[in-house]
Amino acid sequence: MTKVRADTTSFVYVTLAFCILSLVQLATPLAYAEQTVVELMAVQSPPMAMADGEEPGAVLELATAAVERAGLKPKVTFIPWRRAQEMVSGGKDVLITPLTWLPSRADKFTWIGPICRMERSIASIKDRIDSLDQAKRERRILVVGAGSAQEIQLRDWGYPSDLIVATPLGTREAEMLASGRVDGWYSGTAQIRWRWNREGRKERLIIGNAIVVDQIHLACSRDCDPTLAATLRGALQSLRDDGTADRILARYDLYY
Numbered sequence: 597m598t599k600v601r602a603d604t605t606s607f608v609y610v611t612l613a614f615c616i617l618s619l620v621q622l623a624t625p626l627a628y629a630e631q632t633v634v635e636l637m638a639v640q641s642p643p644m645a646m647a648d649g650e651e652p653g654a655v656l657e658l659a660t661a662a663v664e665r666a667g668l669k670p671k672v673t674f675i676p677w678r679r680a681q682e683m684v685s686g687g688k689d690v691l692i693t694p695l696t697w698l699p700s701r702a703d704k705f706t707w708i709g710p711i712c713r714m715e716r717s718i719a720s721i722k723d724r725i726d727s728l729d730q731a732k733r734e735r736r737i738l739v740v741g742a743g744s745a746q747e748i749q750l751r752d753w754g755y756p757s758d759l760i761v762a763t764p765l766g767t768r769e770a771e772m773l774a775s776g777r778v779d780g781w782y783s784g785t786a787q788i789r790w791r792w793n794r795e796g797r798k799e800r801l802i803i804g805n806a807i808v809v810d811q812i813h814l815a816c817s818r819d820c821d822p823t824l825a826a827t828l829r830g831a832l833q834s835l836r837d838d839g840t841a842d843r844i845l846a847r848y849d850l851y852y
Contacts, residue, residue, distance in 0.1 A: 636672045642791060654850045655693050658845070694812040698748055708816055713812075719792075719803045731780060737761060740760065744783075816828070
């Protein structure tokens with residue numbers, strides 16, 4: 597009789613624990629269904645993200661579309677890029693784009709997924725620069741956006757610090773190249789062309805061979821709810837599957 601009672605009690609506890617676990621699992625996605633606003637940090641980086649144009653930019657437009665398809669409302673904030681990365685990495689459930697995956701950034705964020713490919717090259721207005729070895733050998737001064745993938749890459753690859761000029765991303769790079777204050781501008785090829793044309797620069801722009809081709813991502817804080825991350829990954833994939841992503845990128849001459 598005692599054994600039967602003990603077995604019955606154990607069964608009740610196991611059943612109760614299973615029910616509680618099931619309720620927790622069901623409640624988790626509902627918590628994000630009710631969270632209507634998600635913060636999304638961005639930086640002025642045309643044609644990927646633009647705060648002052650008629651268009652939002654390819655990457656920002658696609659990122660906000662993914663958030664909306666996930667049933668959430670994006671709250672976009674443009675702030676200096678270094679500060680944005682620090683705030684997102686150390687925060688919770690905050691999104692950031694356009695962000696390039698780099699080894700030094702790998703464990704600082706939760707990576708939602710790639711949005712587009714980005715070719716990076718060096719632009720000049722005098723002599724063509726086709727490689728970093730050439731630029732280093734000829735002691736070329738290169739301007740990059742502060743906190744950008746380009747700055748991190750140059751420093752990680754051992755480019756001399758005295759030949760790197762970092763200026764706030766998306767601000768004075770074209771002006772510094774046109775005025776002759778630097779020898780080259782290292783950035784995304786699409787970004788260079790877009791900025792040069794939109795600013796109406798008259799100087800002949802010389803773009804060298806691609807230095808690297810990598811991917812721009814949508815990312816989340818290192819402390820990012822797994823359900824939020826999974827939901828956004830699914831939404832981003834659905835935009836690719838139905839052709840929406842390709843249509844958005846094509847308007848800006850970018851591709852996945």
